[in-house]
Amino acid sequence: MIKDIIFPPRCPICEAIVSKLGMACDTCKDNLPYIKEPRCKRCSKPIGNEETENCCDCMRKEFHYTSGKAVWIYNKTMSQSIGRFKYQNKQEYAVFYGEEISRLYGSWIKDNQIEALIPVPIHKRKKSLRGYNQAELIAHVISDNLEIPLLRTGLERFKETKPQKDLTLSERMRNMEAAFTSGKSQIGVFRRVALIDDIYTTGSTMEACAKELLKLGVDEVYFLCVCIGTSV
Ligand SMILES: [Zn+2]
Numbered sequence: 303m304i305k306d307i308i309f310p311p312r313c314p315i316c317e318a319i320v321s322k323l324g325m326a327c328d329t330c331k332d333n334l335p336y337i338k339e340p341r342c343k344r345c346s347k348p349i350g351n352e353e354t355e356n357c358c359d360c361m362r363k364e365f366h367y368t369s370g371k372a373v374w375i376y377n378k379t380m381s382q383s384i385g386r387f388k389y390q391n392k393q394e395y396a397v398f399y400g401e402e403i404s405r406l407y408g409s410w411i412k413d414n415q416i417e418a419l420i421p422v423p424i425h426k427r428k429k430s431l432r433g434y435n436q437a438e439l440i441a442h443v444i445s446d447n448l449e450i451p452l453l454r455t456g457l458e459r460f461k462e463t464k465p466q467k468d469l470t471l472s473e474r475m476r477n478m479e480a481a482f483t484s485g486k487s488q489i490g491v492f493r494r495v496a497l498i499d500d501i502y503t504t505g506s507t508m509e510a511c512a513k514e515l516l517k518l519g520v521d522e523v524y525f526l527c528v529c530i531g532t533s534v
């Protein structure tokens with residue numbers, strides 16, 4: 303298990319040595335871009351005006367998920383941390399991310415009666431190159447903390463999608479369409495599930511997964527993410 307192999311533990315933000323795995327150093331902890339109110343009721347992106355319920359993205363598009371939460375804004379500091387987590391084998395960062403999600407949204411998960419966690423899948427080829435699916439590592443930590451089942455299979459990413467960052471919103475949606483498929487799975491026995499991922503930007507990945515899960519007979523799909531982009 304990740305917890306035993308990393309020594310000394312380091313801050314997942316600035317890489318300074320910390321006393322315990324799964325924590326950030328004091329300086330980073332105080333400076334991280336935690337999302338505060340007012341935030342979008344749907345996707346939890348920060349919004350400017352307290353009178354509005356939803357961010358521009360959620361006003362523009364009808365998503366199939368019910369609602370979701372993220373911990374931090376995807377700023378430069380967070381993108382560097384997540385970059386190391388994904389591309390430099392810093393798998394242990396999942397402990398910090400997953401524990402922050404559990405601490406902040408454990409009661410939200412219970413209030414919404416979420417019965418299972420489903421990591422957003424990555425393509426098989428990517429997984430074998432990287433050696434792990436980062437979303438699955440995070441989901442594993444939350445599942446352990448809150449004792450909610452983690453479903454590893456059921457959703458599969460069968461299309462390798464183009465990088466999303468240079469595409470417009472509608473291009474992103476199209477890019478993601480039919481990128482996920484659901485094989486034989488037990489997912490349909492759960493009524494309320496939460497998708498887990500590292501980053502939420504326009505929501506097109508979540509949307510594609512949510513659609514698949516609803517097709518399988520799930521009633522409500524929620525999501526939990528480490529970081530979320532700001533509304534454009
Ligand atoms: Zn630090």
Ligand SMILES: [Zn+2]
Pocket residue numbers: 342343344345346347356357358359360361
């Ligand atoms: Zn929103």
